[in-house]
Amino acid sequence: xxxxxxxxxxxxxxxxxxxxxxxxxxxxxxxxxxxxxxxxxxxxxxxxxxxxxxxxxxxxxxxxxxxxxxxxxxxxxxxxxxxxxxxxxxxxxxxxxxxxxxxxxxxxxxxxxxxxxxxxxxxxxxxxxxxxxxxxxxxxxxxxxxxxxxxxxxxxxxxxxxxxxxxxxxxxxxxxxxxxxxxxxxxxxxxxxxxxxxxxxxxxxxxxxxxxxxxxxxxxxxxxxxxxxxxxxxxxxxxxxxxxxxxxxxxxxxxxxxxxxxxxxxxxxxxxxxxxxxxxxxxxxxxxxxxxxxxxxxxxxxxxxxxxxxxxxxxxxxxxxxxxxxxxxxxxxxxxxxxxxxxxxxxxxxxxxxxxxxxxxxxxxxxxxxxxxxxxxxxxxxxxxxxxxxxxxxxxxxxxxxxxxxxxxxxxxxxxxxxxxxxxxxxxxxxxxxxxxxxxxxxxxxxxxxxxxxxxxxxxxxxxxxxxx
Ligand SMILES: Cc1cc2nc3c(=O)[nH]c(=O)nc-3n(C[C@H](O)[C@H](O)[C@H](O)COP(=O)(O)OP(=O)(O)OC[C@H]3O[C@@H](n4cnc5c(N)ncnc54)[C@H](O)[C@@H]3O)c2cc1C
Numbered sequence: 001x002x003x004x005x006x007x008x009x010x011x012x013x014x015x016x017x018x019x020x021x022x023x024x025x026x027x028x029x030x031x032x033x034x035x036x037x038x039x040x041x042x043x044x045x046x047x048x049x050x051x052x053x054x055x056x057x058x059x060x061x062x063x064x065x066x067x068x069x070x071x072x073x074x075x076x077x078x079x080x081x082x083x084x085x086x087x088x089x090x091x092x093x094x095x096x097x098x099x100x101x102x103x104x105x106x107x108x109x110x111x112x113x114x115x116x117x118x119x120x121x122x123x124x125x126x127x128x129x130x131x132x133x134x135x136x137x138x139x140x141x142x143x144x145x146x147x148x149x150x151x152x153x154x155x156x157x158x159x160x161x162x163x164x165x166x167x168x169x170x171x172x173x174x175x176x177x178x179x180x181x182x183x184x185x186x187x188x189x190x191x192x193x194x195x196x197x198x199x200x201x202x203x204x205x206x207x208x209x210x211x212x213x214x215x216x217x218x219x220x221x222x223x224x225x226x227x228x229x230x231x232x233x234x235x236x237x238x239x240x241x242x243x244x245x246x247x248x249x250x251x252x253x254x255x256x257x258x259x260x261x262x263x264x265x266x267x268x269x270x271x272x273x274x275x276x277x278x279x280x281x282x283x284x285x286x287x288x289x290x291x292x293x294x295x296x297x298x299x300x301x302x303x304x305x306x307x308x309x310x311x312x313x314x315x316x317x318x319x320x321x322x323x324x325x326x327x328x329x330x331x332x333x334x335x336x337x338x339x340x341x342x343x344x345x346x347x348x349x350x351x352x353x354x355x356x357x358x359x360x361x362x363x364x365x366x367x368x369x370x371x372x373x374x375x376x377x378x379x380x381x382x383x384x385x386x387x388x389x390x391x392x393x394x395x396x397x398x399x400x401x402x403x404x405x406x407x408x409x410x411x412x413x414x415x416x417x418x419x420x421x422x423x424x425x426x427x428x429x430x431x432x433x434x435x436x437x438x439x440x441x442x443x444x445x446x447x448x449x450x451x452x453x454x455x456x457x458x459x460x461x462x463x464x465x466x467x468x469x
Pocket of ligand 1: 084092181312360
């Protein structure tokens with residue numbers, strides 16, 4: 001009952017005209033649009049060619065999840081705000097796990113950039129290549145210079161497929177090698193799974209920070225289900241080779257996931273880091289991080305690759321970066337540690353929490369408050385507790401919804417134990433969250449579930465662990 005109420009609270013936030021149904025499409029039909037939510041655009045912005053030199057009050061670099069949401073929050077600045085974003089397309093990447101398993105059509109995960117960016121602001125369709133925060137300007141690929149009063153950096157994370165020898169070659173040439181992390185190679189996943197006839201199905205997790213640390217195993221659980229449906233599971237070894245020493249970073253959910261892998265007879269090898277793929281011999285080479293990087297070889301009949309990731313190269317070499325290359329922010333205010341007129345959010349930041357769209361949603365509301373404060377000469381307030389969430393899909397009907405903070409302590413929205421496989425959570429992941437994303441978050445209307453959590457816990461839940469201002 002309570003859950004129904006919370007969902008209707010959230011749904012009531014969305015414009016009614018923007019929700020429609022597409023139902024009863026057969027399962028595992030990737031070419032057909034599946035899902036329950038369509039997006040009707042109400043705004044459209046045309047990209048502008050950058051003049052050789054220009055000046056804005058606010059420059060937002062990156063028009064992905066975090067950048068688009070922040071720009072929408074500041075849409076009232078009008079032409080004093082610009083988004084610098086090179087891509088024509090905006091992706092809702094969390095859907096790619098379901099796309100990979102044939103449960104959703106790719107088309108539901110993509111919208112033209114011109115339709116999601118706020119129409120009041122300018123959009124310059126280019127890459128930022130240089131940051132000069134001491135003199136408050138950035139330089140674009142064309143050489144154009146944009147001066148700013150305030151800067152928000154939301155450039156996402158870089159996929160380093162090339163750091164694994166042979167990976168790109170295998171993705172290009174071997175039909176049984178796929179990756180849900182890339183808009184090109186997510187398309188290979190479901191056909192490869194459908195063609196699978198048994199043998200070794202190997203899933204990898206790299207030795208770097210990644211976005212959505214749950215996705216490499218979500219696609220594995222969904223693949224395992226497909227193998228069972230195809231009746232090939234008894235001649236299949238499902239193998240999860242992770243560079244980490246645990247299956248998930250938060251113990252409560254790791255314990256629940258260990259029960260799932262046990263029940264599903266999945267072999268987990270810890271501290272196994274993929275270093276090479278030879279698609280001619282269908283061999284994946286891992287280094288064993290616990291054994292002096294000793295090499296271990298796995299024959300594969302299906303290989304799901306999660307690439308190493310890092311901060312975008314242009315950030316790594318900029319004065320905005322910390323030692324690891326990430327935009328160096330105060331973790332509770334999202335303000336840059338050295339440049340007070342610079343803020344950041346999302347995957348490219350130093351914030352020590354799991355990199356997800358859910359985290360970016362919470363960060364967006366806090367960034368808006370603190371940057372608005374700075375714009376009007378007021379101090380920032382420490383508000384961000386590291387909230388992030390990961391819907392750990394374990395089948396085409398079930399999901400464990402992990403939600404936690406900087407301390408790795410659960411911060412669950414619903415007033416019952418979420419470390420269980422639940423249908424409710426799958427429906428939320430597959431149907432509610434995409435609607436909330438396109439119609440709430442990208443329009444600057446969704447700052448994460450903290451108000452729903454307070455409501456459902458009657459204000460008695462765990463208080464965020466934040467320093468006093
Ligand atoms: C397979 C998969 C599953 C996921 N599952 C979930 C999930 O279940 N739940 C969840 O919450 N999150 C999930 N995520 C993670 C989520 O998608 C990201 O954390 C989120 O999109 C991060 O937002 P961002 O704005 O930091 O980066 P992005 O949304 O990636 O946007 C970055 C933008 O910056 C632009 N850019 C890059 N370089 C430049 C440049 N030089 N100049 C200007 N612009 C530039 C890019 O073109 C891009 O548009 C998943 C991701 C993947 C890939």
